[in-house]
Amino acid sequence: MGRLRLAQLRDAFWLVPMLLGIAGIALAQILVAVDRKVGSAGSGGEGALLYQVGVSGGRDILGAIGGSMLAVAATSFSITISVLATASSTYGPRLVRNFMNDRGNQFVLGMFGATFLYSLMVLRAIRGGSEVGEEFVPDIAINVAVLLAIIDVIVLVYFINHIARSIQVSTLSARVRSELDAVVRTQYPESEPEESCPAPAPDGGSAVDSRTSGFVIGIDEDGLLDEAEKSDCLIVLRVRPGDHVIDGDRLATLHGTDDRQSVSADVCRHVHLGETRTPYQDIQFAVQQLTEMAVRALSPGTNDPYTAHNALNELAASLVPLARRRAPQLGRRGDDGTLRLVVTRLPLTELIDDVFGAVRTYAIGHPIAMTAAILLARRLGVAAVEPDVRAAVLSHLELIYDALDRVDDQVDAQFCRGEIDEARTAIAAA
Template identity: 40%
Template sequence: MHARAAATWEAVRASYWFIPSLMTIGAAVLSVALISFDGRVGAEWIREVPFLYGNRPEGARAVLSTIAGSMIGVAGVTFSITIASVVYASGQYGPRLLANFMDDRGNQVTLGTFIATFLYCLLVLRTIRTAAEGEGAVGEFVPHVAILVGLALAVASVGVLIYFIHHVPESIHVSNLVAGVGRDLLGKVDTLFPERIGEGNATREADGEDPESPLPDGFYDDAQRVAADGAGYVSGIDADAVLRLACEHDLLLRIRHRPGDFVADGDTLVLAWPPDHVTDETRDAIRTAFAWGAKRTARQDVRFLIDELVEIAARALSPGVNDPFTAIACLDWLGAALKDLAGRDFPRPERYDDDGALRVVAHPTTFEQFVGGVFGQLRPYLASDRNAALHALKTIGEVAGRVADERQRVALRHEADAILDGADATLALEADRLSVRQRHTEVTRLLSGRVGFEAMTARTDWIGGTA
């Protein structure tokens, strides 16, 4: 799908109005269909069903009026409760989590159920008439089937209300909130990094060469700029479209930004070479392969989900909150993502066509950058809390048990050393500093290969010292 069309569809699908609007339209269509059906079958059938009772026009109007009035009132209350819970959660855990609540299917379906039931009853209500209100040969009309469906919708709405009362406190519980972001993170890792070590790599290997080495001499001097035609955060890149355009126009493209980066109007999105193959039409086609918006999204940006968990942990470790156990929960999910990433083949920056010609040089995120994004951003907050610092070192040790590449081990060792330095400089009690040093020593032994991961984790103090 076109990058900008895909981004628009993602924003619409995740909006708070889309599903309620579809349900409301469906209710309107259902009311028209059932009223037409009632007009065809008449009212005689209901007398032959023992457990059903026919309604007179006045009674039918009273029933539908009661349901409609109740539904619009309940819809207003549920909307107020939702807004209050969103304000609380975004203020407590971070404003970027607002998107998680907007995308909550439970809240969307709840609002849609009440509004759809209200509109359905309103549309059916207007068709009920007495014999005196009929014109000509047309007598009284009571759509019994439509009224029964309205009663069923009212019963369903009661069930949805019970679900909603349970769902709201569940959704703002910090453990569920952290777990939800963590599961999204693991799912996005599985989507964007599908190749596991040992299962083959769909990208061409570059034999350890520098990512810039395949570019021809003078590339940056002669390449033509493809500038952004708007400002915002890159939410998605249609990589297949970029490669196809490069092949069609015999171009070598150097992508300058990745999903999650901010671009200003006029910033360089892509460098295209050779310059004589670049036309205005080519620039426009390349530009449309990029989508951006006012906020970051998780569609192609794993870093955004990492930053969400980092933000929750940082707020939890702030002096005003002082909740290290929430931070520990965030570290658990971040560690799970890093362990998953450690077992995957990361794509090379280069993309080749079927003939082996270099067509695109991208700007991928490496495992080392993910490690820095987790522990580097949390480092100032970990340094002031013994429990969180110990758990962060434990998480590094667990990730170390999964890595096999020396560069990954160096990145983990750097973060472990930085946490130790911060704790030594910040923690007031010598006993706390000693605990952190001991845990750092254990992690260092793991990273150096002097002790096996299973042998280290079998020791009781590995678990008992994590608070």
């Protein structure tokens, strides 16, 4: 579960700017100390990169750099907020986090803030002759401030290009798909873990109830397996990432332990709850983000079936490899070979229901999007190795076929029926 916490910390919007700000302050203190040590190093002053400007000139340069960087940072932040508002209204509020944890945005704002703090720290070190103490101008630190200002101009150009690219549908959908690919790799790996085994969940057992409310954002299965081994018991999970629980809801059941209170506390500690869903272990949330992009694009206010077409193709890129894999075994054995943990996984059939249920409702009158949905069904059905997955795909194709009777333009409806017939033939042949 340390990986989950590390991923959440890495995606925090404030982390990179804070680290760069601390680095800027530290660099200022170090260079000022170096300037004090070398005294009047670089006194020749004819170089283009290292020159002396005196007390007044140093203050003017640092004040100009610091003030301009703060203004640019405020402008960049305003642009980011504007993009967030646009993304929220166009693609859905759940996609805002993709902009908040964007490394490029974090780095840009962090650089501007770090340059401001660096200039401020160096400015306070300048001492004039009329002040108490000896006159001191940190020439090396001032030259580095000028260099940082030049770098920040390049960063500003990069930011404008980056923010323009990040709002594009293809970029956003590819980013969401990468998160879906990651959760597929971790939760549904091609090779089963060595300790995995078939596990019919036993009935009964002592209930472990939640002590707080929220969404299940992650489950530390390795930690639960260790706890089950130490307590010589079997833990059967009853929730999975993405589930919403309230205080008193059942999280798991325990079998074969007398120390129920201690083990229950350990189970609650390894089942992490949060205020919002995240895609780190919650595959349904990752799928819903792309589905929401498709659905919102088909709303009358947007009317952009090509965005829906793109989102459905991205879904195919992640779900088809998942359809080629066998359903995961849910049991986990301990070192002694005894069944110690039964986990939960969302079946692919439920994901198929989520996607095609929404598509059938909102895309039925959009042939461009509907064609992409039928192609997605065809790819899933051909790739499926589990009979229930193939049956679910064929069932949704049948529902779409029947729903086409309600379409006003029967020319497009007839074309879609032909696509469905071809998809059925391809699935049957596979």
